[in-house]
């Protein structure tokens with residue numbers, strides 16, 4: 001690998017390398033403090049607990065959180081509308097709020113200075129250090145997190161250049177003149193910049209010094225990652241961030257095989273229908289409780305994002321569990337034999353096969369069992385169907401964790417152009 005790997009093994013803090021038992025104790029302790037503090041100071045939290053018949057003393061472990069309802073973005077917006085501006089979630093005097101971010105809704109999200117540290121941890125793991133010159137393409141007025149990224153880059157020692165999106169040619173000029181080494185933004189925007197530079201006659205690898213990129217807000221596909229790493233020698237890292245509960249929630253290390261959970265939150269993966277927690281390798285909704293944000297009593301925030309986590313130790317030495325990837329949104333998920341299948345993830349698995357032009361998954365019921373049929377249209381009829389079906393079955397099961405029962409090759413044009421990727425034909429009587 002030609003990509004330089006400087007100081008990869010430096011950890012940001014002791015939390016990153018806590019043994020499992022220490023972490024469990026630590027998180028439970030912080031959770032308990034957070035819940036008591038929020039119950040005492042945030043009127044809406046008291047209301048939610050009382051309505052659920054739960055007292056703060058009953059929330060001692062992550063598992064106990066199941067006793068409480070999940071609060072989703074729509075609930076937050078409604079609660080803030082009824083009780084403006086913060087919906088009763090603030091637990092500190094309003095003059096002590098450091099910054100307020102406004103999301104569409106409107107939704108007012110107080111963000112305290114400590115949230116910067118959580119991004120710093122993520123940039124640090126991605127290798128950003130003093131000597132780096134970094135363009136930050138998250139526009140401040142569009143993305144509240146942009147300003148946190150700026151400060152977190154500074155905390156890593158890097159020189160930060162606030163750029164925002166757009167003005168591709170100015171980005172290229174800046175990268176060239178200031179010998180920019182780092183990029184913060186979305187993967188597609190970085191690719192746009194590289195392509196434009198090439199159209200302008202530059203040899204990107206020769207003429208530019210870009211060596212590392214940090215992404216969030218968009219799924220980084222394996223193929224795009226490979227292009228950036230192998231063709232352009234840019235070390236890539238991604239992070240998962242959500243503004244409502246306070247920012248960075250999980251981040252990649254140089255192993256690039258899942259995002260380590262930050263110890264600043266309790267992260268649950270749940271069945272979005274019941275709120276019950278799921279185990280490792282099971283796809284469900286990410287639910288987040290910040291435990292280092294004493295100003296904001298948000299407990300069990302349902303992000304609407306679907307993912308799963310793994311518990312295998314990571315060779316980097318960080319000990320936290322890892323989120324595998326964000327595979328889609330709760331609205332696009334259907335439960336098949338107790339496991340969620342997400343349309344976007346299914347698409348990723350199926351359309352990675354070049355001969356397939358269109359597909360549709362039909363979920364039916366045979367006796368007491370869910371049955372999943374994958375209908376496929378081919379671009380090229382002359383291929384080995386049996387081999388394709390085998391490969392497809394394997395890849396689908398690896399990625400989506402559910403086995404396809406039947407693959408049906410259908411005539412070109414029989415799946416309509418505007419169609420649902422997953423159709424649920426089950427009837428429940």
Ligand SMILES: [Zn+2]
Pocket residue numbers: 253254255260314315316317318
């Ligand atoms: Zn790791």
